Amino acid sequence: MVFSKLKPAMPINWLIAAAGLTWSAVGIQLFRIACEWLGAIVFRRAVLSGAAGMTGAVIAYHFIFSAIAMKNIDRISLFPEKACFFAFQAWKSYFIIIIMITLGTILRHSPIPKEYLAALYLTIGGALSLSSLHYYARLWRLIFPQKP
Numbered sequence: 001m002v003f004s005k006l007k008p009a010m011p012i013n014w015l016i017a018a019a020g021l022t023w024s025a026v027g028i029q030l031f032r033i034a035c036e037w038l039g040a041i042v043f044r045r046a047v048l049s050g051a052a053g054m055t056g057a058v059i060a061y062h063f064i065f066s067a068i069a070m071k072n073i074d075r076i077s078l079f080p081e082k083a084c085f086f087a088f089q090a091w092k093s094y095f096i097i098i099i100m101i102t103l104g105t106i107l108r109h110s111p112i113p114k115e116y117l118a119a120l121y122l123t124i125g126g127a128l129s130l131s132s133l134h135y136y137a138r139l140w141r142l143i144f145p146q147k148p
Contacts, residue, residue, distance in 0.1 A: 009082040013142050016076055018088040020135025023069065023128045030125030037114035037121075049115040053122025060127035069131040073138050 010018075034053060038046040075090060076083075089097070107117055 008085040010085045011082055012076055012079050013139060015079070015083060015085065015088040016073060016135050016139045016142070018085065019069075019072060019076065020132045020139065022088070023132035023135065027125040027127070027129030027132060030121045031129065033108075034118040034121035034125060037118040041115050045115055046118075049119045050122060053119040054126060056119065056123030057126025057130065060123050061130040065127040065131040066134065069134040073134060077138075 034050075038050055041049075072090065072093075076088065079087065107120070
C-alpha cells in the first residue's frame with residue numbers, strides 16, 4: 001500500500017510523450033556527434049559517409065525501428081488510465097539501452113575511423129528520430145481525436 005503512493009503514476013499521454021522525446025533526444029544527439037566527426041574530415045569523404053548514414057537511417061527506420069516504436073506505442077496504449085512513468089519503455093528495453101550506451105562508448109574510443117562511425121551514428125540517430133514521429137502522431141490523435 002505504501003509503495004503504490006511512491007510509484008510515479010502518469011497518464012499514458014505523458015508516457016507516449018516521454019518515449020517520443022527520449023527517442024528524439026537520443027537521435028539528435030547521435031546525429032550531432034556524427035556531424036561533428038564529419039566536419040573534421042575531407043568534404044568528399046564526409047559527403048559519402050553522410051549519404052551512407054542517411055540511406056542506412058531510412059532502411060533501419062523502415063525495417064526495424066518503426067516496428068519497434070509501433071510495438072511500444074501499442075504496449076503503452078494497453079495500460080490503464082495511469083501507469084508508472086518509467087514504463088514508457090519496456091523493462092527489458094532498459095537492459096538493451098545500457099548495452100547500446102556501453103557499445104557506443106566503446107566504439108567512440110576505438111581506433112575505428114570516425115567517418116565510418118559517423119555513418120553508423122547517422123543511421124541509428126536518423127532511424128530513432130524518424131521513429132519518434134510515430135509517438136508524436138499517436139499523441140496528437142490522443143489529444144485531438146478525430147470526430148466521425
